[in-house]
Amino acid sequence: MKILRIGLKIIFWLAIFFIVISVYSLTIAQNINIEFADWRLMQKYYAIDLEWLPITVLLTLCGTMKRKNSKLKNIVIAITTTTVALFSFFIIVGTLFAIAVGAWIDTATLYENRKNHHITIKEQRFDKGALGYGGIRIVKLKPFMKHWNIITEIDTATLNKSKWILLNKDEEQY
Secondary structure, three states, rough: HHHHHHHHHHHHHHHHHHHHHHHHOOOOHHOOOEEOOOOOOHHHHHHHHHHHHHHHHHHOHHHHHHOOHHHHHHHHHHHHHHHHHHHHHHHHHHHHHHOOOOOOEEEEEEEEEOOOOOOEEEEEEEOOOHOOOEEEEEEEEEEEEEEEEEEEEHHHHHHHHHEEEEEEEEEOOO
8 A cells, every 4th residue: 555655646746747848848938049969759748748638637636636535625636637638638739720829940950160161051931830931030059958949030141151061052951
């Protein structure tokens, strides 16, 4: 019985952790200048994030429903948690069919840093799927913890060309 209780607490706290990370990545993290370095990894992350969010909300029932609570309180907790899970599911389904959802993709590598070849300046386009591309931006990409890049928008007209190697090559999108 004690092992079951410990297992339920672990499930509860992992679900809470997942929910916090999901909500952060779907809200605040969208406005910071750190992005995934590989679009495939980004796609997998958000697929897992969006598919598992309603399930993890339901898993929080492992820690919120208790025998010492009254039957009415446990029913209210179960109904509220299920409602929140359904609400998050419908928000996610709505996001999947939203027109404005897209991602910045690299279309060309313009420059490479002479001292550090991992720092590049790239042209990116906002990919809106079937609707084409939304906008263009020029950014400096600086690797951050292997799987991410720190993004800085840059004006190539004011760039110190002695620190950069001109490449001007198109990106492969496969």
